[in-house]
Amino acid sequence: MSVGASVVLRVDDLATLITRLSELGYEVKGPVVRAGAIVSGALSGVGDLPKGVHDEQGPGEYRIAHGDDDHLFDWAVGPSGWKPEFFPPHDELWRARVGDGHVELVEIPDEPRPLAVVGARPCEAAALGVLDRVFIDGAHRDTRYVERRENAFVAVVECSSPAATCFCDSMSSGPNIEVGFDLALTELDDDDGHRFLARVGSVRALAALEGVAFVLASAVDFSARDAVLEGARRRMVRHLDVDGLAGVLARNLEHPRWAEVAERCLSCGNCTLVCPTCFCSDVRDATDLDGDVVRQRTWSSCFSVDHSYLHGGAVRPTTQSRYRQWMTHKLSSWWDQFDTTGCVGCGRCVAWCPVGIDLTEEAAAIVRFDGVTSVTRPSVRSHL
Amino acid sequence: MSADTPVARPTLAVWKFASCDGCQLSLLDLEPELLAITRAVQIAHFTEMTRAHVEGPYDVSLVEGSITTEADVARILEVREQSRYLITIGACAATGGVQALRNFVEPGTYPAMVYAHPEYLRALDTSTPVSAHVVVDYELRGCPIDRFQLLEVILALLSHRRPIVATHSVCQECKARGTVCLAVSGESACLGPVTRAGCNALCPSVGRGCFGCFGPSEGANVGSLMQWLRSHGHADVTLARLLQTFNAAAPAFREVATNLVATKVTLVAQPLMRKERS
Known part of the structure; x- marks a missing residue:
């Protein structure tokens, strides 16, 4: 054989x-x-x-x-x-011991x-x-x-x-x-x-x-x-029309749908953490009472404000900007970056969103109103 | 100061206001690290640990509890004046605590329910966070705080770095430890998506929905979560109660709870308390 x-x-x-x-x-x-x-x-x-x-x-x-x-x-x-x-x-990458005038690096196997x-x-x-x-x-x-x-x-x-x-x-x-x-x-x-x-x-x-x-x-x-x-x-009842989708999303960055989905989005990050392709991480150095340093790598999410923090503030301070970042990366700019889609259609982001936001529905809404600048949809807040 | 005490140790003082002492006890709960901590910092004032008292000023003050009396108002100013860094610990100090429920009812309502002679009380009509009175350098959330976050803040101060303390949701901790989402897989209402991480998602890990003791996460969209829970069969009064616990006065929780019960004087706890006392 x-x-x-x-x-x-x-x-x-x-x-x-x-x-x-x-x-x-x-x-x-x-x-x-x-x-x-x-x-x-x-x-x-x-x-x-x-x-x-x-x-x-x-x-x-x-x-x-x-x-x-x-x-x-x-x-x-x-x-x-x-x-x-x-x-x-969570991963610990290496340790450092800070001594008198020197730093000793220890690899963590x-x-x-x-x-x-x-x-x-x-x-x-x-x-x-x-x-x-x-x-x-x-x-x-x-x-x-x-x-x-x-x-x-x-x-x-x-x-x-x-x-x-x-x-x-x-x-x-x-x-x-x-x-x-x-x-x-x-x-x-x-x-x-x-x-x-x-x-x-x-x-x-x-x-x-x-x-x-x-x-x-x-x-x-x-x-x-x-x-x-x-x-x-x-x-299979759910579909995503990927034909031309990357381009449509890329040219609709100011689409009103982003603001509408942001009214529902909790910015909790669940979609990114259940996503089998999201790969963002944060690297930080922790210290202990003996003066040892541990470099740690932990999962991170583009839905956290901290994630886009640069000197002076966050690049993506609003939920609207963070949802847009996530979806356009997954379905559009991933192609530019890695020459493939960032979405494999597993549906986890749909199922495990605590308020049931559906990626396929959001993408379809933008495709449907490609180039439109005003779409009316009842506000979530108005019901409360 | 005894001869064998290192001279360069920063001083640390612990102050209590309206609170249960649970947060400051977290310092004592750091049992394996406690001796090393006392070698790194000088505990100058901490009545849960020692009657010894070192006069200020202090490098670091940990402040527990909310401001509920005239005396508190004066004392927190004094603590601020004596402290290089003022760090609040816990939900009471950060948002006013469970005792801030009094802020939303007629003055005297709760004392009349609880005390035989409420006229002996000398308290303000409101319970307010420390930050409403003085500048706060750092806030640790939680009811109680997570002791490892407390250790982290002490370590960060000692090495002059930024503490590694998340401001994102509890969900991210559930996912990191592999806890199956209670909100999506079961019937449990869970505040995790709108609550700040820091507890390592303790309650969901034992099958109990998050009750928000760390207060709102950064940019929490509480209204959307409540709308979803409402449409999935949770009663308004249940949801309002969920938001009106240890961080009842946190604006992001308070605003939505008020809308849920649709009246300014909500007092959702009142019927329960009356029943229990009759």
């Missing part, structure tokens, strides 16, 4: 694969149910996966429900995604166990590709990110059940995946039984499959996959 081959795994074989990854030295993580949501957690076997669990999502709303089926991946996306594994919320993700979604794999452009492909490689990414094993499971917040089809980042994985799985359940079509994307995956019982995939399995993906596309 070689890279590019496709095999069929039964649920028991998936269990063997998880064990095998663990034996190969990986820390195996995948989707697990915690605190009423499907989040990333340690996987010791298929028993940890969200069997029969489904998610319902809408703007500002997320619920899970337990069904009596035995499907493991009949849900869309959870709140966190895989970004925190590669770009942690970053040697996490290689990570194996079993059950990333196609949009999440696409998001890692976007982050790679930021942290790996740019002029300044982030060595910690590079190491985590290069050592990681990513098994993606294609989507059968998009949520009402999903729009990956519009962003060409799902529900299928064609590149950017070690192993790509599709959960199938038809007359031929409950099984996974597994496409091998790397030499690493070949090693992981050693000792796992499988049969080569047939045309029947591939047409079952087509049916799953077709069903997922049909059920």
